[in-house]
Amino acid sequence: MTGPLDGVTVLDFSRVLAAPLATQALAELGATVVKVERPGSGDETRGFEPRLPHGESAYFFAFNRGKKSVTLDLKDPRGRDVARRLAARADVVVENFLPGVLDRLGLGYADLCGGNPGLVYVSATGFGQTGPDRARKGYDTVFQALSGVMAMTGEPGGPPSKTGIPVADMTSGLWVLVAVLSGLAGRTATGRGRHLDVSMMDVQLSLHALNAARLFAFGEDPVRTGTEHPGRVPSAAFQAGDGGWLHISGSDRHWRPLCRVLGLAGLAEDPLLQDNSGRVEQRDRVMKALRGAIAQHDRDPLVKELLAADVPAGAVRSVREALADPHTVARGVVGEFTHPAEGPFPALRTPLRETAGEPPAPGVPPMLGADTDDVLANLAGLGGEEIEGLRAAGVI
Known part of the structure; x- marks a missing residue:
């Protein structure tokens, strides 16, 4: 069964959580997502806890299902050349390097759109492409602190608290997904691509819509209220x-x-x-x-x-109770994939479905570099000798 994004090719330079969440959703909605990873180590989350019996990371599994993994050394000019060849055939590029990093490598939007004017290029960074903090690195809980989310979380009179989920990463991932889909829709209308800027800090500030309304209306800086609503009782x-x-x-x-x-x-x-x-x-x-x-x-x-x-x-409810609820079960929220190393493993499905069909099946997280030869041959157009030469040189 094909998904609504069947035929869309995404070149994914992102890692860790926010943008990989978005590209996983794209993959499970039918897009071909090519995840570019560092040779030897790959996305750093491959080493994150929780680790499974055969050494794979359940953290990596949670945000990288359904993708193809290609190892490519972007520090090597030969690796960058391969990346440009892949981008020339892609519909979408997603990256979460600090601003300017890919520009210096010749892989920025200005470098790639000349040979692919329909390219939708999404840059997901901590603080955006402009502003005095643009070069600052970002982390989920730091964004919660800086944005005021942490100040709003916790019991009255108690210390601030982080949320129970990585809300900064996950909400930002959803906006990366919005950016990709809006870019594709705009390309359909105009025939041209565009460079879209997603700032995790901007996303967190946007979550204060109601808090900001009280601030703008009353000059009131909202405070922690625990589980109580500031404007509604009970x-x-x-x-x-x-x-x-x-x-x-x-x-x-x-x-x-x-x-x-x-x-x-x-x-x-x-x-x-x-x-x-x-x-x-x-x-x-x-x-x-x-x-x-x-x-x-x-x-x-x-x-x-x-x-x-x-x-x-x-x-x-606890998480265990929520996932075991009869309604959750009836909706098929928890699916399963079979991994080549770890075997059958449960997964939360991408929460979007057609009313006439089944929800998207969880894809299989790729082994590091498992798709390198296939992608370089069929998407980048490299011959077997070229691929073996890159492997011998450590570029892939």
């Missing part, structure tokens, strides 16, 4: 009597049904609490009453009662 996690946690997020129309389920008739009838603004003003009183009432119930039965009353609620 919207928070509560501990049930059996020790489990649930999250409730209700609006005005949910207030009375919530109070009925919890036996809080006084609150339900209190005229000061009928709209959200009143509940926000009396947040401490409302939250104390809700916590006390919820502590009298076990988590799962209470969640069922709340859902039956049309109150938005859900158990706070």
